[in-house]
Amino acid sequence: MPTKELLCEENCIHTELLAKSKQNIPDDDTLITLSDLFKVLGDMTRVKILSALLKNELCVCDLSEIIGMGQSAVSHQLRVLRASKIVKFRRDGKSIFYSIDDDHVRQLFEIALSHIREES
Amino acid sequence: MPTKELLCEENCIHTELLAKSKQNIPDDDTLITLSDLFKVLGDMTRVKILSALLKNELCVCDLSEIIGMGQSAVSHQLRVLRASKIVKFRRDGKSIFYSIDDDHVRQLFEIALSHIREES
DNA sequence: TAAACAGATGAATAAGTGTTCATATGTTTA
C-alpha cells in the first residue's frame, strides 16, 4: 500500500519541455471555441448534412429526404450548424434553402479525409 | 388542425439539386469515421493536450500539470487520442512520452482557428 | 526482491447530446 499521495510528484516533470509547450496553448476562450467547432462537426447527421450542402444549397425537406431523417431532427441540427456560422440560409417562397457559409468546412473535410485514408 | 401527416410531401423536393448532392455524400463507413475524428477533437481537454503536444513530446505527468487535471483523467483522454491514431507514445525509463502522430492535426487546428477568427 | 513510482483501467456518477413527439410560427394560395 502506498504511503503517499498518488498524484504526480514534481520530480517527474520535464521542466524545459513543459515551458515550451505551455506557450503554445491558446487561452481558454480560444480552446473552448475551437473544441466547440469540432464538436459541431463531430456528429454523423451533421456531417451528412454538410456533405450534401457542399455540392449545392438544399431546403430542409430535401435534406430530410437525403439523410433519411425526420424534418424535426434535421431542423434541430441545422440550428446547431447555424449557431456555429457554418451554414447560412435564405427564404424562397415556402422553402428555406441552406448552404455552406464558410469554405473552411470544405478544407476541414478534405484534411480529415486524408487522415482517415492514411491509416491501414 | 392539419388533416394530413406533417412529414414532407414529395412536392417540396427539388429533384435536380437533390440528385447532385446525393452523389457528394460519402458512404456510411466514411461518414462515421469522419465524424468520429471530429468528435475526438471536439473536447476542450483533448484540444488542450494536443495544443501542448504540437510543440514537443510530453509525459503524462507533464500533461497533467500543464492542463491542470488529474493523472487519471489525462490518461483516459490519451487513450481516446491513441485510438484515433492522433498521438503516439514511447517509453523512456519510468515515463511515457506522448507526441502527435499526424501532421493533419496541425492543419486542422490552423484551419479551425481561421474559421473562428473570421467571425466578428 | 521489495518499495517507489509512472501510467492504465474499470466502475460509478454527473453532465451533455440527439431524436421524437407535439405544437407553434410564418408564408402562400384558394
Add this chain to the structure above:
DNA sequence: TAAACATATGAACACTTATTCATCTGTTTA
C-alpha cells in the same frame, strides 16, 4: 381570411461521455 404547407422549437427520454476514485500493471532503484 382560412386552409395548407415548410420550417422552427420546447419538452421528454434514451444514450453517450468526461471526470473521479480505487486499484492494477509494469518499470526502476535501493
